[in-house]
Ligand code: SF4
C-alpha cells in the first residue's frame with residue numbers, strides 16, 4: 001500500500017512538473033516576442049528597488065491595513081513552502097515527518113510557526129473574500145469595471161477559496177496526526193501538540209484509529225495535490241505576480257516618470273527641421289513602425305508588465321479619465337495586452353512556432369481609439385502601481401501608432417500638429433512673428 005502511494009505521488013509530481021515547466025516556457029517565449037529594450041544598467045539600484053518594492057512590499061504599505069494583510073499572505077505563502085519540501089520528500093520516500101528526528105525541539109517550534117502563518121493566511125483570505133463580495137470594494141467590482149467581468153472575478157475568488165482549503169487541510173492534518181501520536185501509533189512521531197491545530201483535536205478524538213489515519217492521509221493528499229494544482233493554475237492567473245513581481249521590479253524603468261521616450265528617428269527629423277542637426281545621408285530612412293499596433297511592437301518589458309499585473313485596480317482608481325466616466329481604465333490596458341499576448345502565443349503554438357496573421361491587433365480589437373484618446377498622461381497609474389508597472393508606456397506607443405500611421409486624431413489635435421510642423425509652435429503664427437509682442441518695449 002505504501003509503495004503504491006509513493007508511485008502515485010511521484011507520478012503526480014512528474015505530471016505537475018511537466019505542465020508547469022511547459023507553461024513557463026510558453027510565457028517566456030511570448031515575453032521574448034517583444035522588441036529589444038535595455039534594462040540592465042544600474043544593477044545596484046535595480047537590486048535595491050527589487051528588495052524594497054517586491055520583497056519588502058513597500059508600496060503595499062501605502063494603505064497599512066491592507067498592506068499588513070497582504071504581507072501575512074505573502075510571508076505565509078513563501079515560508080509554508082519550506083514545509084512543502086518535507087511533504088514532497090515524505091511522499092517520495094514514504095516517510096512521515098522526515099525532518100523531525102534531525103531537528104529535535106526546533107521542529108516543533110517550526111511547525112508551530114507554520115501553523116501561525118497558516119491561520120493568519122486563512123483569516124486574511126476570509127477578510128479578502130468579504131471585501132470583494134460583501135462590502136464590495138469599488139475598484140474590485142465588475143459592475144463598475146467591465147474588464148473584471150467573467151474570468152477575473154472567478155480567478156480572484158478561486159484563489160482565495162483554494163488557499164482556505166489548503167490551510168484547513170494543513171491544520172486538520174496536524175490535528176489528526178497529533179491525536180494519533182497521543183494514541184501511540186508507531187508511524188506518527190512524537191512531536192507534540194501544535195499551537196493552532198491543537199484547538200481542532202477535539203473534533204477527532206471520537207474517530208477510530210483507522211478513521212484518523214484515513215483522514216490524515218486524505219488531508220495530506222489534498223494539501224499536496226492542491227499545492228501542485230495551484231502551482232499550475234497560477235501560471236494562467238493574475239497570481240503569476242507572486243513570482244513575476246521580482247523580475248518586474250528589477251527591470252523597472254529607473255528614469256523620472258515624466259520623461260517620455262521619443263523615437264530617435266522622429267527626434268532627428270525635428271532637429272533637422274529646426275536647424276539643430278544635419279541630415280545623415282548614410283542613415284537608413286526605413287522605420288519599421290511608428291509606435292505600436294500589436295503586442296510584438298511593444299517592448300519585452302511591456303509584455304512582462306502585462307503578465308505581472310495583479311489586477312488590483314489601484315491604477316484605475318487613481319486615473320482621472322476613469323474617475324470622470326471616460327472609457328479608459330489602465331488596468332484594462334494591462335489585461336488586454338496580456339489577453340492579446342496569450343492569443344498570439346496560442347496562434348504560434350498551433351502553427352509550429354510561426355505567427356499566422358489572424359487579422360487582429362491590440363490596437364482596435366482590444367484597445368479602442370477612444371480609450372487611448374482619454375489618457376491625460378498624468379502618470380497617476382504609474383505612481384499607484386505596487387509593482388512598478390507602466391500602463392502609460394503602452395498607451396503612448398499605441399497612441400503614437402494611432403496618430404502617426406492611422407492619422408486618427410481629433411480635428412483640434414491635427415490643427416495643433418500642423419502648427420507644430422509649420423510654425424514650430426502649437427499656435428498658428430509664423431515663427432517670424434514670434435517676437436511681435438515685444439515691439440515697442442524698451
Ligand atoms: S496616465 Fe493616463 S491612464 Fe494613467 S492615470 Fe493618467 S490618464 Fe489614466
Ligand code: SF4
Pocket residue numbers: 308309310311312313314315316330331334384385386387389391
Ligand atoms: S497595473 Fe499595477 S496598479 Fe494597475 S491593476 Fe495592474 S498591478 Fe494593479
